[in-house]
Amino acid sequence: ARTGDPEVVFGQGKTPDQIVAALRALHEAHPDRAVLATRLSDEAVAACVERLPDADVDPVGRTAVLGTAETRGTVAVVAAGTSDLPVVRECATTVRVFGAEPDEIVDVGVAGLHRLLAQRDRIAEADVVVAVAGMEAALPSVLGGLVGVPLIAVPTSVGYGWNLEGVTAWLATVNSCAPGIVSVNVDNGFGAGVAAARIARRTAQARR
Amino acid sequence: ARTGDPEVVFGQGKTPDQIVAALRALHEAHPDRAVLATRLSDEAVAACVERLPDADVDPVGRTAVLGTAETRGTVAVVAAGTSDLPVVRECATTVRVFGAEPDEIVDVGVAGLHRLLAQRDRIAEADVVVAVAGMEAALPSVLGGLVGVPLIAVPTSVGYGWNLEGVTAWLATVNSCAPGIVSVNVDNGFGAGVAAARIARRTAQARR
Amino acid sequence: ARTGDPEVVFGQGKTPDQIVAALRALHEAHPDRAVLATRLSDEAVAACVERLPDADVDPVGRTAVLGTAETRGTVAVVAAGTSDLPVVRECATTVRVFGAEPDEIVDVGVAGLHRLLAQRDRIAEADVVVAVAGMEAALPSVLGGLVGVPLIAVPTSVGYGWNLEGVTAWLATVNSCAPGIVSVNVDNGFGAGVAAARIARRTAQARR
Amino acid sequence: ARTGDPEVVFGQGKTPDQIVAALRALHEAHPDRAVLATRLSDEAVAACVERLPDADVDPVGRTAVLGTAETRGTVAVVAAGTSDLPVVRECATTVRVFGAEPDEIVDVGVAGLHRLLAQRDRIAEADVVVAVAGMEAALPSVLGGLVGVPLIAVPTSVGYGWNLEGVTAWLATVNSCAPGIVSVNVDNGFGAGVAAARIARRTAQARR
Amino acid sequence: ARTGDPEVVFGQGKTPDQIVAALRALHEAHPDRAVLATRLSDEAVAACVERLPDADVDPVGRTAVLGTAETRGTVAVVAAGTSDLPVVRECATTVRVFGAEPDEIVDVGVAGLHRLLAQRDRIAEADVVVAVAGMEAALPSVLGGLVGVPLIAVPTSVGYGWNLEGVTAWLATVNSCAPGIVSVNVDNGFGAGVAAARIARRTAQARR
Amino acid sequence: ARTGDPEVVFGQGKTPDQIVAALRALHEAHPDRAVLATRLSDEAVAACVERLPDADVDPVGRTAVLGTAETRGTVAVVAAGTSDLPVVRECATTVRVFGAEPDEIVDVGVAGLHRLLAQRDRIAEADVVVAVAGMEAALPSVLGGLVGVPLIAVPTSVGYGWNLEGVTAWLATVNSCAPGIVSVNVDNGFGAGVAAARIARRTAQARR
Amino acid sequence: ARTGDPEVVFGQGKTPDQIVAALRALHEAHPDRAVLATRLSDEAVAACVERLPDADVDPVGRTAVLGTAETRGTVAVVAAGTSDLPVVRECATTVRVFGAEPDEIVDVGVAGLHRLLAQRDRIAEADVVVAVAGMEAALPSVLGGLVGVPLIAVPTSVGYGWNLEGVTAWLATVNSCAPGIVSVNVDNGFGAGVAAARIARRTAQARR
Amino acid sequence: ARTGDPEVVFGQGKTPDQIVAALRALHEAHPDRAVLATRLSDEAVAACVERLPDADVDPVGRTAVLGTAETRGTVAVVAAGTSDLPVVRECATTVRVFGAEPDEIVDVGVAGLHRLLAQRDRIAEADVVVAVAGMEAALPSVLGGLVGVPLIAVPTSVGYGWNLEGVTAWLATVNSCAPGIVSVNVDNGFGAGVAAARIARRTAQARR
Ligand SMILES: Nc1ncnc2c1ncn2[C@@H]1O[C@H](COP(=O)(O)O)[C@@H](O)[C@H]1O
Ligand SMILES: Nc1ncnc2c1ncn2[C@@H]1O[C@H](COP(=O)(O)O)[C@@H](O)[C@H]1O
Ligand SMILES: Nc1ncnc2c1ncn2[C@@H]1O[C@H](COP(=O)(O)O)[C@@H](O)[C@H]1O
Ligand SMILES: Nc1ncnc2c1ncn2[C@@H]1O[C@H](COP(=O)(O)O)[C@@H](O)[C@H]1O
Ligand SMILES: [Mg+2]
Ligand SMILES: [Mg+2]
Ligand SMILES: [Mg+2]
Ligand SMILES: [Mg+2]
Ligand SMILES: [Mg+2]
Ligand SMILES: [Mg+2]
Ligand SMILES: [Mg+2]
Ligand SMILES: [Mg+2]
Structure with a gap:
């Protein structure tokens, strides 16, 4: 893309054939970069596993990656918790493809504060924090009071009853x-990953 | 009232004269109970201070009380924080009039977890907890993970930007x-106070 | 859980295998308490009936319980009415697992007042009332005028036309x-059951 | 009007002068019918009292009537309750102007069922029932279970907190x-009055 | 029912067996009245046709009737138009079961005014008009300007694009x-039919 | 403007001084075109009348125009009706400033069809129709069935009760x-006027 | 139709048989005009291809046309982009059936401005522009700043996350x-096509 | 604050006296940092100008600053455009107080693309871009296609008609x-400024 970012295939609404073909074509055009496909259906996940042996396919985050990026x-x-895991994975994979290193920290909900506090220092060491949270999404607020790192929140559709998807x-x-x-x-782990990677990459040059 | 509860005057939309008269009449009819008026305008607060010398008037919570209740x-x-104080006060006054003892604990927001954790034991000792919270209202969730006491949440209209009042x-x-x-x-400190007092009174009989 | 409550498995979005395994593991870890699974699919109900012979499975309330609690x-x-029965059952089972005795009273809608009035004394004797109501949910208001007992309302998604689920x-x-x-x-019989049981248990100690 | 109904002036957004002039003109044009103005401001109420000595002006319902109708x-x-009184009055006055006899029955809320049940026979004798109710509006449902008379509900904006006006x-x-x-x-006592009067007039011919 | 109306089975969410059984039982209990079932699924329609030979079953309006009512x-x-036909039929059948004579007039939309004007006298002769209309529902307003008969509007979910169901x-x-x-x-042809029949029956006694 | 259209001052939120100055400056810069100011407050209307003697000021449509356009x-x-008149006027003035001839036709609501039908030929002769309508806005649909001319609808905020502004x-x-x-x-007479004038001007060239 | 426009079959909710029959009947009645069916299901598309060999069937835009129109x-x-293609096609086919010549220009999104600017002159030459856009729909605004041609926007339901369909x-x-x-x-390519063709036809007469 | 950021006074709902006192107290407690007050009323702006001669007061952005920060x-x-200026200023002032250098670029709306394109290089040189936009907010999307810099969008309540504030x-x-x-x-220039400054400061260390 014109902005210097890697190419991405938005898998939703595309057939497995279209996705496999798009990944192959983009990888051939840009062999030095990673190429990412997101929002894959079960069928598309299977097609990528079978027909793209070099691809890194994640059935939880519903992504496939061809090639690698320097981070x-x-x-x-x-x-x-685990219900938010698909969004966490989509975000982490996007971060890596867009050139930064993800550190996944799950099972740290606000209803179990001790587990969250135990991870405080690890979180504070990152260049950027992405807080993925469904239901009432209290996690970003609690994190925002604990660390001064740039913080991107990803609301998720995880919930019960009337949560308006x-x-x-x-x-919140x-x-x-x-x-x-x-x-x-909502659920846009990809968007958060793009933004986070851009910030982390620039920040990291400082430490060189 | 038929349910054994004290009488209450809903002050919103009533003139100072109507409120003073109602408080007097209900107090004379039930001299042994407390009588409560809520949602007083500035004018009604002033009228109660001036014309009901025996009343307990709170300009922050916008309430007036005649008589006392056994708690x-x-x-x-x-x-x-302080922005939620009017709702806290309306609730605390209602709790007392409806026969239980309120314990106000403010300045314990989730963005300053250490202050909240410092009050944990005091909160856990109550018979009921009322959590008053505006903006994204993360406080009830964090409290719910800390104590097993019955917990009533009062969302408030405190906020900035688009919080849908x-x-x-x-x-959340x-x-x-x-x-x-x-x-x-939203902002119904009165309703939460009625419910909390009913539960606390019944629970407390157990400890006698 | 940290708050002293029993463990619960939220069945929605989990496979029958995951649910059976979770119930078994939690029951072994806490053999002296009851363990509850809610929001079971038809398949999960069948799996629990077949593979957990000691479980108490309710296909209407969509719950499974291993072990018993003292109430x-x-x-x-x-x-x-009967349309609200699944929510009534989820609530009643939760109440029992969380340590109080449920008393189910159905078929007492506001459009047939005489049936409701006939149950008034039985309702007033409870430590807590949970009013489950769909459509325009007039029942909690009518009950609130009849009894002074702590009252928790559970709105349900039962209705026709535009009721906004x-x-x-x-x-209301x-x-x-x-x-x-x-x-x-909406439809949160579980949440109401947890709150009701907490209040009832504490209140009941008073009568001992 | 073409449909045989009396003429009406919608007072909202009109000046006292415009309203007084319109009432006069319509009364002169139709001396044998009643003419109605609704939604009068305080100023318009005062202007009608002063300048239309023959008018029947109601400062609560905010209406003025010139001439009389056979009912x-x-x-x-x-x-x-009393908060809904303005809507009750707008409706009752409209009923009379459109040719039927209104019977106002207030203070019969669902939270005090005995008062409502005491009026049951009086309500069942009417040709039409209009149920005016704010907050959660449980009254129409309870009435609908008590009487088989045609029933028109008027929701009102009376309430506290988030009732969406x-x-x-x-x-409900x-x-x-x-x-x-x-x-x-919402608050359309006029519209309900027009519909109720049309039905009552036609029904009443039956009893002659 | 207590209000003197016939018994009705709300078919939505019930099995064909439950519906057939309910119709039979209510018909035996009230052999002199009509019994109505609404919102039948394809399966329930088939079951009624096959197992209740005396029933009057309408696959368009999705209703079944046992017995007849005097009108x-x-x-x-x-x-x-034809898209609104299911609602028209549910309403017409309800009208007949509740004791009045329906007169169905379709294909008179506002975008073809001449067809509507051609039916004006026929419509004005009815005791009550029910206007069924989807999309922007202009029909009730146009009818309301043409006739002075009591008019009940039934909005329908018929439409395209964003019509909010x-x-x-x-x-409108x-x-x-x-x-x-x-x-x-929305789509409540049944409710409109009940109200319309009550008014029409009472009005018609006048002409005897 | 770049698109060849005249310059416009959006008066809302601007002081009378700012508006007068802007009109003067734009008129001097483009003496051969008309310049338009919309959404004038009472104060701005007065200022334009007093300080811009050559301006054409409309206190109903809340507009001021300097210079003239060929149409x-x-x-x-x-x-x-008259409640929609401010929007009608804003639209008509905009049409003229943007180079076409407006023909205002008011008092043709759908509740009085005969008046509307009487104007049918006059409406059908225009190059474009703008239908301004509040409340349930049935007028555009009725017009759309009567004429085949390009039709732009302007919904207005005119209404009573819950019409969502x-x-x-x-x-509709x-x-x-x-x-x-x-x-x-909603209420955007200006926008409709710009679009209508563009279409009418182009169409009219055909007849030359 | 009365307004002089061609006949159209709205395919949504109709069976393939109904659609084929309707197209045939209308084509026979109006052999000199084109007849259009929209919103065809997969089954209806197949039925038209098979049983109406003279029809022009578009499986992307989900339309079928019998006969031709002079443009x-x-x-x-x-x-x-390609996600909006079905709406583009529905619109273009409607334009042709209603008598104007469509010019489809896709792949000109605002996130790639150079491609859009490269088509500027081609767009400015049209008699009307229809801008089809999903997500945040920035395209119509950008186009509106580039050309002075009458511009109709068609919002589409294309998007991800919370875009409210x-x-x-x-x-926007x-x-x-x-x-x-x-x-x-939303997604109403048909409606935009009707309006655009009416304007273009009239405008084009000017150039003759 | 605990996160190392400067102290801020949220002026909305506070009296001029409270704001002046808070600024003084915080400035004395942290003489080496800047202290910021936002959302000042006209009265608070005047009070700060008069009583805090060392303060930097901005009546457009409605802010006051005591002390300076290294950027x-x-x-x-x-x-x-100019309507969004208050939000632009609140953001720019916050950026400076939180330690980065703001560069304000206004009058670059999407309806005048050439002015925006003329500023492209200047924008691309920043460490972070904040795009402030009301109405349909097309600006962030267009900028996002032009530059690869981290981009924060601030939607504003600027608009006309129904824009949902x-x-x-x-x-968008x-x-x-x-x-x-x-x-x-919406309108949260402060929040965007805090986030932007955090990112810019960290990025800038890289270039040292
Ligand atoms: N702050 C409050 N919020 C909601 N309801 C209230 C409040 N204060 C009083 N009420 C209710 O208002 C009733 C009295 O209303 P009224 O007769 O109008 O004074 C009481 O019985 C309470 O149920
Ligand atoms: N309170 C009311 N609520 C709603 N509509 C009303 C009311 N009062 C009068 N109207 C309607 O307003 C019309 C008169 O409006 P106008 O010509 O503006 O005075 C009457 O014919 C009624 O249909
Ligand atoms: N009544 C109106 N409604 C909507 N937009 C308007 C209106 N009047 C003017 N505008 C727009 O506002 C622009 C001028 O805005 P401004 O520069 O703030 O005066 C014009 O170019 C129009 O696009
Ligand atoms: N313009 C603003 N918009 C949103 N939040 C703000 C704004 N200005 C200050 N704040 C927040 O309000 C807090 C101070 O609130 P207070 O203690 O009430 O003065 C600061 O720490 C900020 O988080
Ligand atoms: Mg969460
Ligand atoms: Mg809070
Ligand atoms: Mg119910
Ligand atoms: Mg009420
Ligand atoms: Mg219709
Ligand atoms: Mg209108
Ligand atoms: Mg788009
Ligand atoms: Mg903008």
Whole structure:
């Protein structure tokens, strides 16, 4: 792309054939960069595993990657639990493809504060923090009070009853009492990963 | 009232004259109970101070009380900051009029976890906890993970930007990741106080 | 859990295998307590019946329980009709697992007042009342005028036409003209059961 | 009007001068019918009292009437309390101007069932019932279970906290568990009055 | 039912077996009245046709009727087109079961005014008019300007693009510029039919 | 402007001084074109009358115009009543400034069809029709069935009760059963005028 | 139709048999005009291909056309990418059937401005521009700043995460900073095509 | 604050006296840092000018600053026009207080692309870009296609008609077709400034 970023295939609504072909074509055109496909269906995941033996396919995050990127800087991707794992993985894979190193820290929800506090220093060492949270999304606010690192919140559609498919979590992220939190669309681990990697890469050059 | 509760005057939309008269009449009819008026305007607060010398008037919580109630059991009324104070006070006064002892604990927001953790034991000793919280209302969830006491959340309309006049906070309270939290309407310190006092009074009889 | 409550498996989105395994593991870890699984799919119900012969499985409330809890205090779980039965059952089972005795009273809708009035004394004797109601959810308000017992409302998604999947009922519960009613998310019989059991257990110690 | 109904002036957004002039002109044009103005401001109420000595002006319902109508049939206009009185009055006055006899029955809210049950026979004798109700609007449903008379619900904007300016009440009226209830816009006592009078007049001819 | 109306089975969410059994039982208990089942699935329609040979089954309106009712008074059920036919039929069948004579008038949408004007006299002769309309629901307003008969609007979910599943039509019915229109929930032909039949029966006694 | 259109000053939120100065400056820069200011406050209207003697100021449409434009083609601006007049006028003035001839036709609401039908030929002769309508906005649909001329709908915020400040009317315009209707934002007479003038001017060249 | 436009079959909710029959009947009745069917299901597309050999069937735009129309004037149908193609096609086919020549210009999204600027002159030459855009729908605003041609925006439901099924795009089109943009319902390529063809035909006569 | 950031006073809802006192107290406690007050009323602006001669007061951005901060790195704050200026200024002042250098670039709306393209290189040189945009908020998407710099969008409530007080703009920012855009609450120039300064400071250390 014109902005210098790697090429990405948005898999939603595409057939397995289209996705495999697009990954191959882009990889041939840019053999020195990684190419990423996201939002893969079960069928597309299977097709990538079978027909792209060199690809790195993640059935949880629903992504496939061809090629590798050099990484610089780290992004802590933090979440409360396993329900948010698909979004965590989509984000972490995007971070790596866009040139930074992800550090996944799950099972640190606000209803079990001791586990979260135990990870505080590890989180504070990252160049950027991505907080993935569903339901009432209290996690970004608690993290925002614990660390001064740039913090991107990803609201997720995980919940029960009337949660407006993630809008409850989204509203929470933009009304946080902790200043300086920015956020992306519901379940948009990809968008958060792109932004986080851009920031981490630039920050990391400083430490060289 | 038929349910054995004290009488209450809902001050919103009533003139100072109407409120003073109602308090006097109800107090004469029930001299042995406390009588409460809520949602007083500035004018009504002034009228109560001037014309009801025996009344206990609170300009912050916007309440006036005539007479006293015997109290049994305690209710911790917890909040993040001073912006939520009017709701905290309306709730605490209601708790007392409805026969339980309120314990106000403010300045314990989730963005300053150490202050909240410092109050943990005091909160856990109450018979009921009322968590008053605006913006993204993360406080009830964090409290719900810390104590096993019955917990009532009061979302408030405190916030900036697009918070839907408290609906963000309300959605958070009913989508909490901590189980067993119940809630009331936005800014309804009165409703939470009535419920909390009923529970605390009954619980406290146990310890006699 | 840290708050002293029993362990629970939220079945929605989990495979039958995961649910059976989780129930077994938690039951072995806490043989003296009951373990509860909720929101079971048809397949998960069948798997529990077949593979957990000691479990108490309810295909209506979609729950499975391993082990038993000692109960103290009673919770009246009241509803208008059979459409709300799944939520009534989820609530009642939760109440029992969390240590109180449920008393299910259905077929007492507001459009047939005489049946409701006939149950008034039985309801008033409970330590807590849970009112389960869909459509316009008038039941909690009517009950709130009849008894002074702590009252938790559970709005349900039962209805026809434009009811916003239970939000009509939810709005009704938080705008009730009867003071002191608290509520939970749409269809959240589990949450109401946890809160009710906590209150009932504490209240019941008083009568010992 | 073409449909045979009396002329009406919608006062909202009109100056006192415009209203007085319109009432005069319409009364002169139709001296044998009543002419109605609704939604009068304080200033318009005062202007009508002063400058239209023959008018029947109601400062609570905010209406003014010139001339009288022959009435036939009765409409029970029922409400929970004094807050809904302005809507009750707008409706009752409209009923009379459109040719039927209103019977106002207030202070019969669902939180005090005995008062409502005491009026049951009086309500059942009317040709039409209009149920005016704010907050959670449980009244129409309870009435719908008690009487078989045509029933029109008027949701009102009366409430506290998040009631969406009457939409909670409105949703309740169209989701009622009692069949055959019809409704009008929030606070639209006028619209309900027009419909009720049309039905009552036609029904009453039967008894002659 | 207590209000003197016939018994009704709400078919949505019930199995064919439950519906057939309920119709039989209610018909035996009230052999002199009609019994109605609404919102039948394809399977329930087939079961009624096969197992209840005396039933009057309508696969378009998705209703089944056992027994007949004596009718008095007429209800014009008016609609723009064939898409609204299921609602028209549910309404017409309900009208007949509840004791009035329906007159179905379809294909009279506002985009073809001449067809509507051609039916004006026929519509004006009815005791009640039910206007069934989807999309922007202009039909009730146009009818309200043409006839002075009591008019009930039924908004339908018929439409394309963003129509909020009938809420556009619903909002139109309660904001009509024609005074005295009342309405029911989206697609609620049953509710409109109950209300219309009650009014028509009472009106018709007048002409005897 | 770059697109060849005249310059416009959006008066909302601007002081009378700013508006007068802007009009003067733009008029001097483009003496051969008309310059338009919209959304004038009462104070701004007065300032324009006093300080810009050559301006054409309309206190109803809240516009001021300096200079004149040559016009080509006609735009019928149609509305039900006087409440919509400010929007009608803003639109008509914009049409003229942008180079076409407006023809205002008011008092043709759908509740009085005969008046509308009487204007049918006059409307059909225009090059473009703008239908301005509040409340349930039935007018555009009825017009769309009567004439084949390009038709732009302007929903207005005129109404009573719950009309969502014009959104009811807006939804109606985009869900019209008459094909080919396009619409603009609520009360946006200006936007409709710009579009209508562009179309009319181009069409009119055909007849030369 | 009365307005002189060709006949159209709205395929949504109709069976393949109904659609084939309707196309045949209308074509026989109007052999000199084109007849259009829209919103065809996969089955309906197949049925038209097989049973109407003379029809022009488009499986992407989901349309079938019998007969041809004489065209006059051009409509540029512009879009960012392939996801919006079905709407582009529905619009283009409608334009042709309604008598104007469509010019499809895709792959000109705002995130790749150079491609859009490269097509500027081609777009400016059309008699009308239709801008089809999903997600945040920035395209109509950018186009509105580049050309002075009448511009109709079609918001689409294309997007990810919380885009309210096209309402985000819709809101964007009616809040555009470029004056004079009009719009239609979400995904309503048909409606935009009807309006665009009417304008283009009239404009084109000018150039003859 | 604990996170190492400067202290801030949220001026909304505070009296001039409270604001002046808070600024003084915080400045004395932290003489080496800058202290910021935001959302000042007209009265508070005047009080700061008069009583805090050393303060830097901005009546447009409604901020007051005491003391200065050392800055590192640059933040381009970009907007379409003067209506968004208050938010631009709140953001720019926050950026400086939080330790980075703001570069304000206004008058670059998408409806005048040439002005925006003329500033492209200046924008691309910043360490972070903040795009402030109201109405349909197309600006962030266009910028996101032009530069690869980390980009924070601030939707504003600037608009006309139905824009949902900035929610249209907000929805646009999180549904952007340009990847990697993050956003904050409506009008929250402060929040964007905090986030931008954190990123810019860290990035700038790299260049030392
Ligand atoms: N702050 C409050 N919020 C909600 N409801 C209240 C409040 N204060 C009083 N009420 C209710 O208002 C009733 C009295 O209303 P009224 O008769 O209008 O004074 C009481 O019985 C309470 O149920
Ligand atoms: N309170 C009311 N609520 C709603 N509509 C009303 C009301 N009062 C009058 N109207 C309607 O307004 C019309 C008169 O409006 P106008 O010509 O503006 O005075 C009457 O014919 C009624 O249809
Ligand atoms: N009444 C109106 N409604 C919507 N937009 C308008 C209106 N009047 C003017 N505008 C737009 O506002 C622009 C001028 O804005 P400004 O530079 O703030 O005066 C014009 O170019 C129009 O696009
Ligand atoms: N303009 C603003 N928008 C949102 N939050 C703000 C703003 N200004 C200050 N704050 C927050 O408000 C806090 C101070 O609030 P207070 O203690 O009430 O003065 C700061 O720490 C910021 O987090
Ligand atoms: Mg979470
Ligand atoms: Mg808070
Ligand atoms: Mg119910
Ligand atoms: Mg009420
Ligand atoms: Mg229709
Ligand atoms: Mg209108
Ligand atoms: Mg797009
Ligand atoms: Mg903008």
